[in-house]
Amino acid sequence: MSLEHRHSPSDGPVNLVRQLELTDREYQTIAEFVHKASGINLLDGKKELVRARLIKRINQLEFRDFKSYFRFVTTDASGDELVFLLDALATNLTSFFREPQHFEFMSKTFLPELEKRRRRPGGGGPRLRIWSAACSSGEEPYTIAMVVMEKNHYFASGGDFRILATDLSTKVLNIAKKGQYGPESVKSINPTTLKSFMVKTPTERGHAIYAIVPQIRNLISFRRFNLMDPLPYKGPMDLIFCRNVMIYFDRETIGRLIEKFYKILEVGGYLFIGHSESLSGLSHDFQYVAPCIYRKVAK
Ligand SMILES: C[S@@+](CC[C@H](N)C(=O)[O-])C[C@H]1O[C@@H](n2cnc3c(N)ncnc32)[C@H](O)[C@@H]1O
Structure with a gap:
């Protein structure tokens, strides 16, 4: 494990971001486990993605390394951490009227x-x-x-x-x-449909929120x-x-x-x-x- 020192933009207190190493073996174990649990195949060159998406959680829970975090996921009787792990690894990209x-x-x-x-x-x-x-x-x-x-x-x-x-x-x-949804998300909905099925509410920051009727x-x-x-x-x-x-x-x-x-x-x-x-x-x-x-x- 190495510690990378980063200064906050205000040059205030120094933040410590732990840069954990994910070994090939740990990556393999996590990928096989995820495949079995969800069908998601992470085995083809997705090591960096797995590392990047899990590191925040590992730091948040203060685990020493990937191995101890993984042990926690597989022994957590509530199943909550498994949900969290799969949430972090799934790709959720979508949009209104995608593939019209x-x-x-x-x-x-x-x-x-x-x-x-x-x-x-x-x-x-x-x-x-x-x-x-x-x-x-x-x-x-x-x-x-x-x-x-x-x-x-x-x-x-x-x-x-x-x-x-x-x-x-x-x-x-x-x-x-x-x-x-925000204004960017609703851009792919034609104006008549948008008007019929979503209600626009301005927010305090000058943006707008569109709510499904x-x-x-x-x-x-x-x-x-x-x-x-x-x-x-x-x-x-x-x-x-x-x-x-x-x-x-x-x-x-x-x-x-x-x-x-x-x-x-x-x-x-x-x-x-x-x-x-x-x-x-x-x-x-x-x-x-x-x-x-x-x-x-x-x-
Ligand atoms: C890229 S999104 C696709 C969303 C939408 N169907 C579309 O085409 O825009 C893929 C979704 O599949 C979900 N997913 C992945 N593995 C799954 C599984 N085993 N069972 C159910 N949903 C799963 C993810 O959580 C994610 O929200």
């Missing part, structure tokens, strides 16, 4: 199809269930809700529509539940769920969004995961995956529809 082709597909193809498919002779509207399976700080499920409410009168006027939004990280789920917020149940675990949800789901998370998983893990998705999807339902992810080379029963869009068809 999925939302266009929803409004132009999926929603009209759903109406036809479920139109019953004696009346009664369709039921819609959507799962955002790695929802991060909420931009994805809120976007889904906005698209449905904007395009479909039946659901906008109280039709049976719910979104389940899950993530491994409690940190991002807390942001999602709050449903408040209750009409949208109340459609979504946010839950912590690890995609490695057996599904506690029965479904059936009409749509599953699992975007930009499988990229961190190995092929075997992805194979197991899409099998679970297939089971819980309604026949005719769709699975959306991220733009740099693919199911090619995996054995599955989905029908390929378009890049990053797969469908469960009747057998």
